[in-house]
Amino acid sequence: MDAREMKIKAAAAALAHVEDGMRLGIGTGSTAEEFVRLLAEKVAGGLQVQGVPTSERTARLCLELGVPLKSLDELPELDLTIDGADEIDARLRLVKGGGGALLREKIVAAASKRMIVIADATKVVDTLGAFPLPIEINPFGQVSTRLSIERLASELGLSGSMTLRTRSDESLFMTDGGHLILDASFGRIPDADALASRLNQIPGVVEHGLFINLASLAIIAGPAGARVME
Numbered sequence: 069m070d071a072r073e074m075k076i077k078a079a080a081a082a083l084a085h086v087e088d089g090m091r092l093g094i095g096t097g098s099t100a101e102e103f104v105r106l107l108a109e110k111v112a113g114g115l116q117v118q119g120v121p122t123s124e125r126t127a128r129l130c131l132e133l134g135v136p137l138k139s140l141d142e143l144p145e146l147d148l149t150i151d152g153a154d155e156i157d158a159r160l161r162l163v164k165g166g167g168g169a170l171l172r173e174k175i176v177a178a179a180s181k182r183m184i185v186i187a188d189a190t191k192v193v194d195t196l197g198a199f200p201l202p203i204e205i206n207p208f209g210q211v212s213t214r215l216s217i218e219r220l221a222s223e224l225g226l227s228g229s230m231t232l233r234t235r236s237d238e239s240l241f242m243t244d245g246g247h248l249i250l251d252a253s254f255g256r257i258p259d260a261d262a263l264a265s266r267l268n269q270i271p272g273v274v275e276h277g278l279f280i281n282l283a284s285l286a287i288i289a290g291p292a293g294a295r296v297m298e
């Protein structure tokens with residue numbers, strides 16, 4: 069089974085949790101997009117859901133495939149969010165933001181009664197941090213913000229480089245909210261809870277990709293099939 073087949077398997081298993089009438093948060097990334105494709109087939113077959121997309125990219129795909137959308141302000145409380153992740157540990161703590169949608173993804177997940185993570189088995193780790201941690205920062209004062217993050221990292225014994233995310237044409241990557249992303253390559257984040265709460269205290273940090281106490285369940289697809297972590 070190749071990587072795409074595993075993503076489809078995880079997405080299909082998540083679809084079983086979607087019920088008629090649900091208000092759904094819809095994630096961003098290649099795995100979430102497989103979910104959108106399967107969801108669109110169900111919608112074409114009569115399933116009634118209202119989706120809140122976590123990015124402009126997801127919104128475009130949903131509109132193209134006929135998945136009905138609302139804004140989060142129209143549907144401020146959601147039944148379920150289904151989204152991918154870059155890393156998942158045994159306590160269902162996540163690193164997210166590889167696709168740059170972490171801010172809206174976190175707001176939507178927090179507005180949902182449940183969040184189901186869908187991923188292939190390569191995303192499961194013992195310790196978070198091998199995937200560079202995306203940190204969304206305001207462009208204003210970005211140098212000061214970066215220095216504050218570097219000081220915090222050194223205080224917490226984290227080492228590694230931080231890179232301002234760019235696009236393939238080397239222009240700066242801007243999020244849907246008009247912010248920048250610093251990708252922090254710490255290698256290992258032994259105390260993700262401490263890092264998350266300390267990052268939240270730095271004023272120029274808009275959000276970070278550590279999702280803690282948000283996921284209720286993860287569906288992990290590997291060559292032998294899908295398994296559930298909860």
Ligand code: 5RP
Nearest residue numbers: 097098099152165166167169
């Ligand atoms: C986007 C995300 C994605 O969920 C994460 O990057 C996983 O993406 P993929 O399913 O393509 O591996 O957090 O901001």
